[in-house]
Amino acid sequence: MRNHRTHHLVWLLYLAPALIMYSLFMAYPLLDSLRLSFFTGNNPATRVYVGFGNFEKLFTDPQISQRYWSAFFNTWVFFLIHLVVQNGLGILFAVMLTFDTMKARHVYQTIIFIPTTFAVLITGYLWKLMLNPVWSGDFFVSIGLPFLRHPWLGDTKTALIAVSLVSCWQWLGIPTMMFVAALRNISVELLEAALLEGAGNCKTFFLIKLPLIKPVVGIIAVLTFVNNFNAFDIVFAMTNVNGAPEYATDLIGTLFYRYGIAGQHPIGIPDAGLGSAIAVITLLLLLCVVIPTLKKTQKGGA
Amino acid sequence: MQASLKRANKHIVSHIVLVTWSLIVLFPLWTLVINSFKTRLTIYDNPFWIPKTWNFSNYQTVIRDGDFLTYFKNSFIVVSASLLLVTFFASLAAYALARYKNRFAQACYFFFIAGMMVPIKIASIKLLELIRALGLLNTIWALPPIYVAMGLPVGIFILTAFIKDLPEELYEAALIDGSSSWNIYRQIVLPLVRPALASTAIYNLIPFWNDLWFPLIFINEEKEKTLLLGVTRLFGQYQTDWSRVLAVLTLSAIPVLLLYLAMSSQFIKGVTSGSVKG
Numbered sequence: 001m002r003n004h005r006t007h008h009l010v011w012l013l014y015l016a017p018a019l020i021m022y023s024l025f026m027a028y029p030l031l032d033s034l035r036l037s038f039f040t041g042n043n044p045a046t047r048v049y050v051g052f053g054n055f056e057k058l059f060t061d062p063q064i065s066q067r068y069w070s071a072f073f074n075t076w077v078f079f080l081i082h083l084v085v086q087n088g089l090g091i092l093f094a095v096m097l098t099f100d101t102m103k104a105r106h107v108y109q110t111i112i113f114i115p116t117t118f119a120v121l122i123t124g125y126l127w128k129l130m131l132n133p134v135w136s137g138d139f140f141v142s143i144g145l146p147f148l149r150h151p152w153l154g155d156t157k158t159a160l161i162a163v164s165l166v167s168c169w170q171w172l173g174i175p176t177m178m179f180v181a182a183l184r185n186i187s188v189e190l191l192e193a194a195l196l197e198g199a200g201n202c203k204t205f206f207l208i209k210l211p212l213i214k215p216v217v218g219i220i221a222v223l224t225f226v227n228n229f230n231a232f233d234i235v236f237a238m239t240n241v242n243g244a245p246e247y248a249t250d251l252i253g254t255l256f257y258r259y260g261i262a263g264q265h266p267i268g269i270p271d272a273g274l275g276s277a278i279a280v281i282t283l284l285l286l287l288c289v290v291i292p293t294l295k296k297t298q299k300g301g302a
Numbered sequence: 303m304q305a306s307l308k309r310a311n312k313h314i315v316s317h318i319v320l321v322t323w324s325l326i327v328l329f330p331l332w333t334l335v336i337n338s339f340k341t342r343l344t345i346y347d348n349p350f351w352i353p354k355t356w357n358f359s360n361y362q363t364v365i366r367d368g369d370f371l372t373y374f375k376n377s378f379i380v381v382s383a384s385l386l387l388v389t390f391f392a393s394l395a396a397y398a399l400a401r402y403k404n405r406f407a408q409a410c411y412f413f414f415i416a417g418m419m420v421p422i423k424i425a426s427i428k429l430l431e432l433i434r435a436l437g438l439l440n441t442i443w444a445l446p447p448i449y450v451a452m453g454l455p456v457g458i459f460i461l462t463a464f465i466k467d468l469p470e471e472l473y474e475a476a477l478i479d480g481s482s483s484w485n486i487y488r489q490i491v492l493p494l495v496r497p498a499l500a501s502t503a504i505y506n507l508i509p510f511w512n513d514l515w516f517p518l519i520f521i522n523e524e525k526e527k528t529l530l531l532g533v534t535r536l537f538g539q540y541q542t543d544w545s546r547v548l549a550v551l552t553l554s555a556i557p558v559l560l561l562y563l564a565m566s567s568q569f570i571k572g573v574t575s576g577s578v579k580g
Binding site (some may be wrong): 015030033099107121236272297 | 452
């Protein structure tokens with residue numbers, strides 16, 4: 001019996017370092033953000049309880065609510081572009097890369113994944129230069145593509161789309177490789193049987209491959225959602241933390257940074273309560289989307 | 303014969319698509335590198351072609367500036383320390399979770415795994431307070447605790463699955479020999495899970511090295527800045543001279559890029575191992 005108890009303690013010792021670090025620097029700050037969203041003031045000692053005051057301010061203050069809904073809407077556009085373009089191309093490339101007689105697939109895979117190893121900041125600065133019409137405009141005209149000469153990042157109509165597409169360019173490698181790994185797990189016999197039955201590439205894909213990789217599709221959709229709902233770096237690099245021009249590229253991530261951490265220009269005093277309220281709503285939204293998606297796609301899967 | 307010919311033709315379409323995308327990927331990189339060898343003014347003629355005269359002074363200036371090397375060193379220290387701790391702590395916990403099967407272990411496992419789906423950035427306001435209270439604000443040591451917490455869920459996910467797959471006989475033989483659980487971990491488990499340790503480290507390398515958010519909110523002190531935070535400063539400082547900015551960007555991108563090119567298959571395996579087994 002005694003031996004059994006020491007046995008428990010030994011295993012707890014192995015778990016301790018991870019449990020302590022994870023609880024202290026992830027679980028606790030996350031849960032405490034819930035509490036902070038009901039308080040106002042930046043100093044822990046003089047903090048005042050305000051109930052739902054921060055949420056009220058977020059949704060009723062004319063200026064703040066306008067900013068919030070604009071960032072909220074932009075974030076959805078940003079996410080949907082990723083969902084369609086990034087994951088659509090990802091699955092297309094993955095199918096091409098897993099044809100059994102495809103040549104040079106390692107070369108393609110290596111290249112597709114390169115941008116993913118770059119910092120978003122570097123990608124952002126680089127594309128900011130390339131999309132600058134003063135710099136590249138004459139070149140586009142000279143090769144007969146004058147429509148490319150456009151202030152993509154300065155025009156409120158195109159800025160968000162341009163930023164989203166650059167971000168897709170960067171992250172495409174991840175869904176592609178996940179789909180490749182998933183498609184490789186499909187048994188060869190099954191695909192041969194389909195071939196014998198006379199199913200073409202399209203039919204094989206929609207009737208056999210896609211249903212079999214459903215769990216991975218679900219995970220990728222969830223990852224895309226989670227990552228894009230806290231995207232920040234790409235806007236910071238390509239436009240700025242104000243989501244220029246005219247807040248056209250303002251995302252929840254940049255809004256959270258301005259209100260909760262850096263302080264809104266020109267006053268520059270952060271509002272921890274309001275920031276926490278934004279964080280809490282984002283967290284709830286993530287949970288509302290992530291849990292049902294995983295439940296729906298992971299049944300009997302992974 | 304005809305059927306296989308038809309299939310080969312279909313691959314031609316695939317090759318065209320993939321070559322096009324490869325060009326879309328490589329073209330910006332080409333632009334980045336060749337323009338970093340121009341000057342403030344020559345960067346405006348023939349933006350996408352090689353310079354008439356190669357100019358190396360951008361690189362000399364950036365490296366001589368001194369700050370760049372400090373930033374690089376800071377990033378290197380932060381990332382190595384974080385990776386070491388993450389792989390060590392995650393392997394200890396995964397060993398316990400794989401070997402010790404009861405409700406508590408099960409609950410711990412789910413507690414850790416939940417962290418894979420929650421972005422830690424959301425907790426930044428509280429983290430800022432916590433780091434300030436610990437006296438770590440404005441030092442590079444503000445970063446490793448957070449990176450470790452951020453990397454543990456995936457590490458535990460990868461390593462627990464791997465350790466569970468080890469054959470039971472290994473432990474039985476060791477237990478008969480009278481080995482303690484620590485010796486089993488050190489002499490048997492650790493050497494066998496090396497591929498999973500590598501996957502954990504690689505999976506976390508990119509988000510740690512490329513993180514801008516936490517340095518941005520924690521560090522204001524010039525000497526303590528990480529590489530990317532330093533790049534934002536140099537960007538502001540050199541903004542009127544894009545050729546120099548591009549030299550900074552090239553130098554910052556090269557370390558991970560070289561590492562990736564040297565071991566691309568491990569990289570890809572590491573990054574996808576967070577969600578797909580195999």
